[in-house]
Amino acid sequence: MLTGKLVTFEGPDGAGKTSALNAIVAKLKPRLGDRLVVTREPGGNHISEAIRTIILDRNNTMMDDRTEALLYAAARRQHIVQEILPALKQNQLVLCDRYIDSSVAYQGAGREIGEQAVYDMNQFATQGLTPDLTLYFDVDAAVGLKRIQTHRQNEINRLDVEALSFHHKVQAAYLRLLAANPERIKRVDASQPLEAVVSEALQIMTAQLPTYLTTEGKS
Numbered sequence: 001m002l003t004g005k006l007v008t009f010e011g012p013d014g015a016g017k018t019s020a021l022n023a024i025v026a027k028l029k030p031r032l033g034d035r036l037v038v039t040r041e042p043g044g045n046h047i048s049e050a051i052r053t054i055i056l057d058r059n060n061t062m063m064d065d066r067t068e069a070l071l072y073a074a075a076r077r078q079h080i081v082q083e084i085l086p087a088l089k090q091n092q093l094v095l096c097d098r099y100i101d102s103s104v105a106y107q108g109a110g111r112e113i114g115e116q117a118v119y120d121m122n123q124f125a126t127q128g129l130t131p132d133l134t135l136y137f138d139v140d141a142a143v144g145l146k147r148i149q150t151h152r153q154n155e156i157n158r159l160d161v162e163a164l165s166f167h168h169k170v171q172a173a174y175l176r177l178l179a180a181n182p183e184r185i186k187r188v189d190a191s192q193p194l195e196a197v198v199s200e201a202l203q204i205m206t207a208q209l210p211t212y213l214t215t216e217g218k219s
């Protein structure tokens with residue numbers, strides 16, 4: 001039985017997901033201890049990290065769009081099997097930086113493979129494993145990119161260097177996902193200062209996962 005919970009963090013590049021995730025972990029760790037698992041896509045284990053290196057390498061200019069989508073799904077599959085499912089079986093709270101919505105937005109819309117096609121292909125990879133809650137860090141794509149260019153020059157990857165029009169397509173797809181999945185996906189105003197973003201995200205998590213986040217850790 002999967003008694004744990006899966007919370008995913010989504011949004012355009014530079015929305016502040018990783019910064020918020022780190023701050024949330026610092027706040028929840030003292031309370032949840034080993035029940036808290038933090039991970040990211042694409043990655044989280046040796047095989048998925050190796051796939052991540054191939055996908056994000058700026059020298060891989062030859063990569064076909066469908067190859068890219070399949071590699072993300074392959075990394076996701078391995079990550080689910082090695083990290084996410086074992087944690088959910090042990091009643092842990094899994095916080096994951098990006099998941100299937102990233103593929104629908106970036107490959108489905110950004111690369112124009114088709115959002116439904118990418119979603120369907122990912123159903124094969126995930127066997128339907130859907131997050132209990134998704135936080136959508138909402139910031140204009142241009143603002144996100146500007147944050148990265150200002151602060152993270154050394155980490156700019158193959159997707160960060162795409163034109164602004166690509167990132168606008170990604171953002172539009174995220175907003176469609178948000179509208180279509182109001183129960184699962186909750187919007188966080190990521191244009192605020194980090195502290196306010198973290199506080200809003202924590203409020204949503206506590207409201208959506210009340211028994212999980214308000215009871216003392218028993219496994």
Ligand SMILES: Nc1ncnc2c1ncn2[C@@H]1O[C@H](COP(=O)(O)OP(=O)(O)O)[C@@H](O)[C@H]1O
Nearest residue numbers: 013014015016017018019147148151192193194
């Ligand atoms: N709320 C915020 N306001 C301004 N800058 C931010 C905010 N959150 C994050 N940043 C900065 O923007 C950059 C990208 O943040 P990051 O957390 O790596 O975003 P993401 O993981 O969504 O790509 C970092 O340099 C970070 O310090």
Ligand SMILES: Cc1cn([C@H]2C[C@H](O)[C@@H](COP(=O)(O)OP(=O)(O)O)O2)c(=O)[nH]c1=O
Nearest residue numbers: 013014041042072098099102103106159160
């Ligand atoms: C998980 C996933 C990520 N991506 C992209 C989004 C990011 O540009 C990149 C991940 O790089 P990363 O450096 O982790 O970016 P971020 O800090 O913004 O999360 O991969 C996809 O295109 N499809 C996917 O399915």
